[in-house]
Amino acid sequence: MKKLLIVLALCTSLLCKATSKKEELARELVNLMPLDEISKNIQWPANVSTETKTKFAAIMEESKELSIKLHAKHYTEAELEGTLKFYNSDIGKKTLEIIPKITAEQQAFMQDKMMELTVETMKDQQAQIKAQADAAKNQPAAVVA
Numbered sequence: 560m561k562k563l564l565i566v567l568a569l570c571t572s573l574l575c576k577a578t579s580k581k582e583e584l585a586r587e588l589v590n591l592m593p594l595d596e597i598s599k600n601i602q603w604p605a606n607v608s609t610e611t612k613t614k615f616a617a618i619m620e621e622s623k624e625l626s627i628k629l630h631a632k633h634y635t636e637a638e639l640e641g642t643l644k645f646y647n648s649d650i651g652k653k654t655l656e657i658i659p660k661i662t663a664e665q666q667a668f669m670q671d672k673m674m675e676l677t678v679e680t681m682k683d684q685q686a687q688i689k690a691q692a693d694a695a696k697n698q699p700a701a702v703v704a
Contacts, residue, residue: 584639585630591646594623596659600666 598619603612630639645651 581631581634581636581639582627584636584643585627585634588630588639588643588646589623589627591643591655592626593655593659594619594626600659600663 598616601615634642646655
């Protein structure tokens with residue numbers, strides 16, 4: 560029984576060490592990613608409070624920690640090392656440099672399209688409400704006994 564506990568403790572210790580090595584690699588990888596740069600490119604409306612911006616920064620930090628855990632979960636140690644090697648290469652550095660620019664352009668496009676869709680949806684809903692109100696006006700009043 561003692562031997563089993565020792566073996567179990569050793570295996571658990573080795574598993575934790577492997578996980579922390581993966582998490583270290585995942586952290587290194589996520590820290591290379593320009594998440595902070597992407598956040599800085601957000602065009603906040605003038606009326607957005609400092610409190611909201613601070614809350615957003617906390618959410619981004621939480622998201623970063625989640626990203627580290629997810630990278631460690633879904634990549635092997637060798638895959639993380641290979642990805643780090645790529646991002647430390649010239650083309651990898653270029654990729655990291657242009658990701659914020661591409662993301663900012665995509666976000667601007669999506670914001671415009673979502674605004675158009677929102678306006679269209681609101682017009683449709685207003686038309687439905689008007690049609691329902693008109694239909695209700697044409698209904699005879701209920702007789703109460």
